[in-house]
Amino acid sequence: MEAAIAEADANDTSRRFRDAISQTAPGTALRLALDMIIAGHLGALICIGDTDNVLAAGDDGFRLDISFTANRLFELSKMDGAIVVDKGLTRILRANYHLNPDPSLPTSETGMRHRTAARMSLLTDAMVISVSERRQVVTVFIDGKGHQLRSVADIMGTVNQLLVSLQSTRTQLDRKLLRLTTLELDNYVTLSDISQTIYLFEVLMTASEELGNLLLQLGSEGKTIAMQREEFIGGMDEEYTLLVRDYAADSSEENAAGVRRRLHETVNAQLRSSKRIASILGYEDKGEDSVMTPLGLRTLSGISVVREGMADKIVDEFGSLQQLLDDIEQNPARLDRVGVENPGILADSLYRMWGKRA
Numbered sequence: 001m002e003a004a005i006a007e008a009d010a011n012d013t014s015r016r017f018r019d020a021i022s023q024t025a026p027g028t029a030l031r032l033a034l035d036m037i038i039a040g041h042l043g044a045l046i047c048i049g050d051t052d053n054v055l056a057a058g059d060d061g062f063r064l065d066i067s068f069t070a071n072r073l074f075e076l077s078k079m080d081g082a083i084v085v086d087k088g089l090t091r092i093l094r095a096n097y098h099l100n101p102d103p104s105l106p107t108s109e110t111g112m113r114h115r116t117a118a119r120m121s122l123l124t125d126a127m128v129i130s131v132s133e134r135r136q137v138v139t140v141f142i143d144g145k146g147h148q149l150r151s152v153a154d155i156m157g158t159v160n161q162l163l164v165s166l167q168s169t170r171t172q173l174d175r176k177l178l179r180l181t182t183l184e185l186d187n188y189v190t191l192s193d194i195s196q197t198i199y200l201f202e203v204l205m206t207a208s209e210e211l212g213n214l215l216l217q218l219g220s221e222g223k224t225i226a227m228q229r230e231e232f233i234g235g236m237d238e239e240y241t242l243l244v245r246d247y248a249a250d251s252s253e254e255n256a257a258g259v260r261r262r263l264h265e266t267v268n269a270q271l272r273s274s275k276r277i278a279s280i281l282g283y284e285d286k287g288e289d290s291v292m293t294p295l296g297l298r299t300l301s302g303i304s305v306v307r308e309g310m311a312d313k314i315v316d317e318f319g320s321l322q323q324l325l326d327d328i329e330q331n332p333a334r335l336d337r338v339g340v341e342n343p344g345i346l347a348d349s350l351y352r353m354w355g356k357r358a
Contacts, residue, residue: 024138024149029069031219034149037131045130046083047082047099047127048086050126053123054124055084057099058098061095061098068086068089068090081097082097111134116130127141149217155214156218166207169204173200176196180197191277191286191290192288198243198277202266202271211225245295245297247295255282296311304349
């Protein structure tokens with residue numbers, strides 16, 4: 001029970017951080033105000049949301065209740081004290097507000113403004129932003145944890161590295177999948193082949209996830225990058241799930257989702273271990289040279305005449321890709337029974353992929 005509560009709290013903090021990063025991304029009015037504060041060599045302490053509890057933790061200041069604009073926030077930051085803004089970023093409620101959070105609340109921050117911001121984020125559910133006048137950096141605090149905002153130029157350096165990694169990995173993965181299809185049709189796929197392919201999928205998905213986090217920080221500056229990311233990732237998420245279903249001991253979609261979670265949580269060194277991959281797939285007695293028999297979901301789903309959901313029906317009817325290849329010429333009527341409208345085209349496509357028929 002305690003572990004579940006801790007996980008729920010961690011997920012809530014992660015969600016709130018993502019919301020906060022989105023609200024402070026380039027292109028937003030709040031980010032414009034923060035950039036103006038930095039350019040003006042000013043400091044600031046801004047509390048956004050949970051206003052009742054924020055106001056209860058302070059006193060004095062000026063009661064405003066005026067509409068929020070970037071220019072107003074910038075001008076008000078010239079005064080000492082905190083600025084209190086509503087959750088929707090529509091109203092500025094207080095300026096020059098003196099905050100008095102409980103000094104016993106733990107924080108590892110050193111500067112007075114950052115310590116106050118960290119403690120206010122622990123005391124309330126507000127997003128608290130601290131702008132350091134001396135260091136000229138912006139830190140967003142949620143639940144006592146700080147995230148320092150990066151400049152667009154700084155983020156783009158990391159983005160370009162990830163794009164190179166995505167392109168290289170996608171090229172390797174495409175080659176590996178073509179080879180895997182040939183091996184599947186020859187019925188000679190080994191656990192080592194599957195492990196190598198899964199490793200490349202995980203590299204691709206991890207790079208894509210990291211790039212997604214950076215896109216959130218880029219805001220309106222990341223549209224072109226998002227298009228490039230989609231070009232490298234397009235269709236690979238579904239392809240990965242089908243691969244897992246093809247080779248897992250339990251081929252259900254629910255189990256495949258669980259397998260993918262465990263693979264994603266596995267450290268890099270273990271991802272290269274065929275024995276570890278076999279264990280996650282549900283096998284305890286297979287070595288890297290063990291022959292693996294695919295269901296054929298991935299290969300069948302790539303054929304134009306196989307409509308959505310049809311691959312599962314074909315696999316249910318024939319049992320495996322190899323059994324389908326063995327039976328398809330002798331008894332094509334079985335394909336009619338599962339609803340394949342052009343069994344001849346399906347057969348030709350499979351044999352053409354196999355190189356057995358022109």
